Amino acid sequence: MTTTPRFLAACRREPVDRPPVWLMRQAGRYMAEYRAVREKAGSFMNLCRTPEWCIEVTLQPIRRFGFDAAILFSDILIPAEAMGAEVSFVAGEGPRIGNPVRDEAGVDALRCPEPEEACPFVYETIRGLRSELDAETPLITFVAAPWTLMCYLVEGGGSKHFERTKTLLMGRPDLAKRLLDKIVAYSARHAAAGLRAGAQALQLFDTWAELLAPADYAGWALPAANEVFRRVRAEVGPEPPFIYFSKGSAGQLPVLGAVEADVVSIDWRLDLARARRELGESKALQGNLDPLALLAGPEATRERTRAVLEAGGGRGHIVNLGHGILPQTPLESVDALLETVRGGTP
Ligand code: CP3
Numbered sequence: 001m002t003t004t005p006r007f008l009a010a011c012r013r014e015p016v017d018r019p020p021v022w023l024m025r026q027a028g029r030y031m032a033e034y035r036a037v038r039e040k041a042g043s044f045m046n047l048c049r050t051p052e053w054c055i056e057v058t059l060q061p062i063r064r065f066g067f068d069a070a071i072l073f074s075d076i077l078i079p080a081e082a083m084g085a086e087v088s089f090v091a092g093e094g095p096r097i098g099n100p101v102r103d104e105a106g107v108d109a110l111r112c113p114e115p116e117e118a119c120p121f122v123y124e125t126i127r128g129l130r131s132e133l134d135a136e137t138p139l140i141t142f143v144a145a146p147w148t149l150m151c152y153l154v155e156g157g158g159s160k161h162f163e164r165t166k167t168l169l170m171g172r173p174d175l176a177k178r179l180l181d182k183i184v185a186y187s188a189r190h191a192a193a194g195l196r197a198g199a200q201a202l203q204l205f206d207t208w209a210e211l212l213a214p215a216d217y218a219g220w221a222l223p224a225a226n227e228v229f230r231r232v233r234a235e236v237g238p239e240p241p242f243i244y245f246s247k248g249s250a251g252q253l254p255v256l257g258a259v260e261a262d263v264v265s266i267d268w269r270l271d272l273a274r275a276r277r278e279l280g281e282s283k284a285l286q287g288n289l290d291p292l293a294l295l296a297g298p299e300a301t302r303e304r305t306r307a308v309l310e311a312g313g314g315r316g317h318i319v320n321l322g323h324g325i326l327p328q329t330p331l332e333s334v335d336a337l338l339e340t341v342r343g344g345t346p
Contacts, residue, residue, distance in 0.1 A: 019319050020318050204225055217252045
């Protein structure tokens, strides 16, 4: 008899023996095995472009911790590169785009290539992973939500206020619209290609949703994310669940229910029980342990994980962090989190 993996069951709000758990950025610098591969690769982009290494680092946290889902090792800026952005990572500074998009010519220059031709290594990684992972461990693929990718493309890197991006949106809405449309088109193709290659769920990362006033979020970011979901759904059919992660979404809660995803992933600043009340029973929830809790040690992690389990209410809840795991996280805290989730449902 085959049973649905608990991660996929929870995405569909079907009953599960216990809530599934995985962690955003679960493959990363907090693991010595990752740091070893990362060093061999030289640069982060070189790591992202090499299927053999991407497969290895995706599997490392599965082997070590047995998470209920694997997430493709890649980056949200890989599709940006396929569109024509010159992407690099500067140590200690994060991503950098050498040719930021700030005018008509910049928008016109962006391409919408065939994903399998532009970044074959991504789909090769996915196919390789499907043959390595067991039937209990579904593979998640991801893209940035259009607004978040727009932030990096326009700003040219990380930023506190993303002033160039927000002033483009407010001062040149015509150009912002054309840019978002192009991002939507390629992101949807990239995501659909990942699902066709064998990934079983899709997560959109809307890290910078928190920068927008509710009206701009409802008018720009949310419709663009929904357009990606719609296009991918039309291409891949009803099966794979869609997850929407937005950081700082408490302010967006009144309109968040309109997101066309099966699962809403929230950060620690929004209470899970409140999100459940306001979003209703139609969506599963993912989150929302503060990644800093793990730095406070195993005991604090256990206590706060118990609170997350309780607020999540069991059914239709996927345990995760509110944002990516930090490089300085002790492995014992990850063990403590997992023991708590596996030890007993609320
Ligand atoms: O979750 C996973 O395990 C899958 C892999 C994954 C990475 N990045 C690997 C990575 C995913 C899903 C991402 C998404 C991503 N990338 C986001 C959205 C989620 C978020 O964290 O808000 C964003 C904004 C990026 C862009 C990006 N890539 C940033 C801001 C950084 C941090 C730079 C730094 O020095 O910490 C990266 C680099 C990156 N992406 C690393 C990893 C493991 C660390 C780079 C390294 O190993 O040197």
